[in-house]
Amino acid sequence: MPIKDDYYIEMWKQVLSLSRLKADERVVVLTTEGSRPVNVDAAQRSAMAMGASMFRLELPPMPPRGLAGVPVKGITPLSSNKLAVETLKQADLVIDLIGLLHSPEQTEILATGTRMLMVIEPPEILAQMLPSLDDKRRVMEANRKLKSAKTMHVTSQAGTDLTMQLGAYATLPEYGFADDPGHWDHWPSGFLATWPKDNTANGRVVIDIGDMLFPMQMYVMSPITLEIENGFIRKIEGGFEAAYLRRHIDNYMDPLAYAVSHVGWGMQPKAKWTGLGMRDKSGGIGMDARSFEGNFLFSTGPNGEGGGSNHSACHVDIPMAGCSVSLDGMPITRDGVIVDRDLVAAG
DSSP states (O other), X not given: OOOOHHHHXXXXXXXXXXXXXXXXXXXXXXXXXXXXXXXXXXXXXXXHHTTOEEEEEEEOOOOOOSSTTOOOTTOOTTTTOHHHHXXXXXXXXXXXXXXXXXXXHHHHHHTTTOEEEEOOSOHHHHHHTOOOHHHHXXXXXXXXXXXXXXXXXXXXXXXXXXXXXXXXXXXXEEOSOOOSTTOEEESSOOEEEEOOOTTOOEEEEEEOTTOEEBTTTEEOSSOEEEEEETTEXXXXXXXXXXXXXXXXXXXXXXXXXXXXXXXXXXXXXXXXXXXXXXXXXXXXXXXXXXXXXXXXXXXXXXXXXXTOSOOOSOOEEEEESSEEEEETTEEEEETTEXXXXXXXXXX
């Protein structure tokens, strides 16, 4: 459904206010040929309306890479473009309408104190998941608990029973706005993740009916069982979706693609499990699925973004409903519902 223009600009101004944008700060709107025009327009107009010194940096599109047009993780229009990287370092806030996830250039820019907000989804999803200060409160409280935890244990009635050691790598809190120096965030979002210590994830993950696979953007219709040993998936068993997942990973011809990547849980009550089936799948990257409250977000492949040495180009996100997550034996979610009262949305 279209969003009225003046309301859409006010939405953007609200998020930029949460991102502590001040008059005369330097804002760069980073775009490429595939950036969503309505978001390019809104980002520029809202930043100027708030008195920022703003300009747009347009980079040429990437040549075709990866499988069926799926972007290769870590390879972006900024790759090897030192002039653009140095320009972005001078900004107070970068509004990323490209998607620089998992790239070393993003890490380099953030290290200078530049704030960065990625926006990829269409207007109706941005409106649905408009962030709030309470989103930050809950996510950062969860982040405090995750940073101090030594183990994560995940179970489900479908048969998941996975244990991992934590503490070696960074945490990834996402609450929808970029307010602190050097902070990266993503509007819309609302979840928390980290990467397990190398070689410590052991057990079984059962991707049940109704769980989702990304970048395929598909609901699973028959269970997929992953046998995990010393941080790597050793077996993928099940029906069609299991064969599809196995062949997708095999296509990269990279043993590191079978590693356990980031793990965490969704915290956004405005996100909906049903969202993937209600929208044009070419219109976004599925932040409903990644963020819906109480999910267990399991993934495969790289851990370079968290500080590790695995830079595999293959990355699969798997949002799962109905799981129970605990940290050092203390329950965070039970059967897909957040039970830690500190992490429940206000009101």
